[in-house]
Amino acid sequence: MTDCIIELCGVTKMYRSKAAVRNANLKIYRGEIVGIIGKNGAGKSTLLKMISGHVYPTSGELHFFNRAAAGEQSFFERMGVLIEQPGLYPNISAYENLKLLAIAYGLSDRETTIEKLLRLVGLDPKNTAKVKSYSMGMKQRLGIAVALLGSPDVLILDEPINGLDPQGIVEIRELILELNATGLTILISSHILEELSKIATKYAIIHQGEFAEVISKEELQQRCEERIEISVEEAREALPVLERELKITQYKVVDSRTVYVYDEHIRIRQIVQELAQHGIMVDSISRHKQSLEQYFLERTESAGERHD
Numbered sequence: 577m578t579d580c581i582i583e584l585c586g587v588t589k590m591y592r593s594k595a596a597v598r599n600a601n602l603k604i605y606r607g608e609i610v611g612i613i614g615k616n617g618a619g620k621s622t623l624l625k626m627i628s629g630h631v632y633p634t635s636g637e638l639h640f641f642n643r644a645a646a647g648e649q650s651f652f653e654r655m656g657v658l659i660e661q662p663g664l665y666p667n668i669s670a671y672e673n674l675k676l677l678a679i680a681y682g683l684s685d686r687e688t689t690i691e692k693l694l695r696l697v698g699l700d701p702k703n704t705a706k707v708k709s710y711s712m713g714m715k716q717r718l719g720i721a722v723a724l725l726g727s728p729d730v731l732i733l734d735e736p737i738n739g740l741d742p743q744g745i746v747e748i749r750e751l752i753l754e755l756n757a758t759g760l761t762i763l764i765s766s767h768i769l770e771e772l773s774k775i776a777t778k779y780a781i782i783h784q785g786e787f788a789e790v791i792s793k794e795e796l797q798q799r800c801e802e803r804i805e806i807s808v809e810e811a812r813e814a815l816p817v818l819e820r821e822l823k824i825t826q827y828k829v830v831d832s833r834t835v836y837v838y839d840e841h842i843r844i845r846q847i848v849q850e851l852a853q854h855g856i857m858v859d860s861i862s863r864h865k866q867s868l869e870q871y872f873l874e875r876t877e878s879a880g881e882r883h884d
């Protein structure tokens with residue numbers, strides 16, 4: 577995954593004297609699912625609107641495929657966008673909605689394209705029901721089909737899970753993973769980290785217009801995993817005791833003094849006792865457990881209030 581297709585270089589969007597997004601730096605690689613996480617008003621939509629060309633940055637630069645995007649409309653045409661409610665005609669079917677757009681886009685081979693797209697998002701091309709009778713989840717699927725109509729390289733979804741019931745959330749998640757498996761790069765925003773945790777490969781946490789953190793899926797999993805953190809004088813001396821006496825099989829030596837233990841059955845007291853019996857003094861030991869939401873709240877509360 578070495579192909580950087582979108583790069584934000586110090587991108588800022590001011591609305592009068594207020595920065596909706598400030599100095600955003602981010603690299604998005606082909607095939608990633610990037611979760612933009614932030615509370616209401618954090619700047620998620622503004623960020624996605626800048627990337628999709630709906631809003632111009634006040635300063636900074638956007639690069640697509642390693643070239644500056646300014647003035648290059650063709651770059652923005654390579655993005656499929658679903659921001660806010662999909663603009664659908666309520667009194668016609670899903671198929672007819674897509675047909676109108678396909679005509680407007682001048683697409684050839686419309687019937688096959690539309691049928692394929694509707695099937696891809698899990699809607700029946702033969703369903704003649706009016707879109708106004710659709711559930712939220714079905715409308716969201718159709719919105720995604722609309723976004724995919726121009727065969728984009730990047731799909732941008734602003735809070736697509738908002739307002740969906742649990743079943744709808746699962747279905748949209750599955751759809752996103754299926755689309756990603758076809759090679760599509762996806763940017764998706766949410767105010768709930770947990771909701772994106774099953775799909776995103778990278779997270780950008782945005783707080784009051786600024787990125788509080790950009791973190792990979794693996795890093796996030798590591799930070800939120802449950803473990804016992806043990807600090808001793810010499811980690812390598814503790815390992816035989818952990819393995820032989822305590823039968824610990826899942827552990828990681830983090831540095832010369834620190835070991836993380838992942839076995840769930842083991843208790844802190846047992847570890848301290850056993851190590852002490854073998855003449856190894858524990859400097860510190862604690863159980864580390866942090867939920868995704870706790871992690872997110874810490875990043876978005878500790879940053880403090882901004883003064884414009």
Ligand SMILES: Nc1ncnc2c1ncn2[C@@H]1O[C@H](COP(=O)(O)OP(=O)(O)OP(=O)(O)O)[C@@H](O)[C@H]1O
Nearest residue numbers: 591595596614615616617618619620621622623767
């Ligand atoms: N067109 C605009 N004019 C003036 N201020 C705006 C405009 N659009 C957004 N803002 C302000 O910029 C800030 C970021 O808004 P934005 O919609 O990007 O946040 P968000 O994270 O998407 O929030 P939400 O989840 O509530 O949609 C907010 O303070 C908002 O009021």
